[in-house]
Amino acid sequence: MSVLEFVLNLVLGLALGTLGGLFGIGGGLIAIPALGVLFGLDQQLAQGTALVMVVPNVLLALWRYHQRNRIEWRHALALATSSLAFALLGAGWAVTLDADRMRLGFVLFLVVLAVYNVSRLFSMPLKRAPGLRYPWPWLTLLGSGAGLLGGLFGVGGAVLATPVLTTVFGTSQVVAQGLSLALAAPSTAVTLATYAAHDHVDWLLGAPLALGGLLSISWGVKLAHALPERLLRALFAGFLLLCAALLALKV
Template sequence: MIRARLARSVRRVANAAAPTTTRPDMRIVALVGLAAGALGGLFGVGGGLIIVPGLVLVAKVERRLAHGTSLAATLPIALASLSTYVAHGNVDWAVAPLMAIGTVTGAVAGTKLLTILPKRTITIVFIVTVLATAVRLLLATEATGRDNLTAWSGVLLVVIGLATGTLSGLLGIGGGVVMVPVMVVLFGMVPVIAKGTSVAVIVPTSIMGTLSNRSNANVDLKVAAVAGGSGVVSAIAGGVIADGISPGVANLMFAFLLLFVAGTQILTLRSDHDEVAVG
């Protein structure tokens, strides 16, 4: 009798600690994808800034699974955005391959960290990344076009790509929140070209990260397909709008959006608190 009761108690504790495997409402996932697509096209990011909070807070997806699924969902959105930026000649094809060398390597490292780090730590890294990007964008920056690439600037682009890819794999974001400000601030690239170049780098990054996440069972491909597919149309529209927005206005809009996203994620820290002990 005592042994049976103990066994039932252990099962109850295990079931309470285990994340829910119930698939979210696909209508909600589609709406999240639409919002993410518009963000991806307008600001040159993969859309993970919207997909991750949307899946966690609205669709109630477990955080690690949400991050991995988000990275997969950014692929169709990035491809749709890229088509618009390419059509307008807003991609720097000399910079994109150098950054991609680093991002595809970093994406694998980031997905490994996703399986190791506590959820609370992942959330805090996400918030800090978003806030740092927003603050930097609020500071005025002259961007008149980049200088000719040198060996040192090429190495710097690869290193930046490595760091960005690691964050992408860990946080489920395409990496545009890091790449766009870096290209504008450090290399003087015009924002719309920085956005187009960022989207070009996001494509291989999301492919590599998703393959790694799938091997770690940290991605729901059906949810990713719905979110990414629904974001394709809005991504194209966002890319067209981005071509006509002044750099100052675009940076301001992006910064305030990032501040809002950071605020929503701060609210999740309490629910992730138990992961500090469990890991």
């Protein structure tokens, strides 16, 4: 990799890190279509390489969210531990699938989530209780499903968890994004290890992306806490549609 290529990838990592902090996803969701479209990587290689950036970015973003809006660690552990085993199952399945069909499945997944988030913009806001609407052990069910998707798609778990936490459990958008990062932290690490074991990671490409993300993700977290919740939710839905459109170019 030349110096120019390293710098360009670092700049890309800066942009991805900012988006990852803003939406609580570590930057991987936009990195996957970017790697597929800009670098021509197949779906598994794009997901594995994106995880090189996602793993450290998720950990840093999680800490930044906790600093600004204290995360209840009992809730975080319930999500994280339940997602871990199912992430292993999803990642093991992902490395055996056809790359084109897997990409199409990811596109459909993003479109469904985006439509769901858009529909919530026009629904009546739900009243929020001080805590969770349901007892915290129910979070393990969410963690299991999100962990399976996270292992399968590399970053799908955190994207699924955020709307479920706001709609079903009654959390605010920023609390949901912080808890989604807690869910993603261990599952993304084991998913990266699984992809690496099957040679689905480009470490040289992923390293500058990771560095750029670490330098910029705090900006996105700060912006997320400054924006009105309705606007943040609308931006999140638009972001999902953009990622789906970019991925569809490679289907």
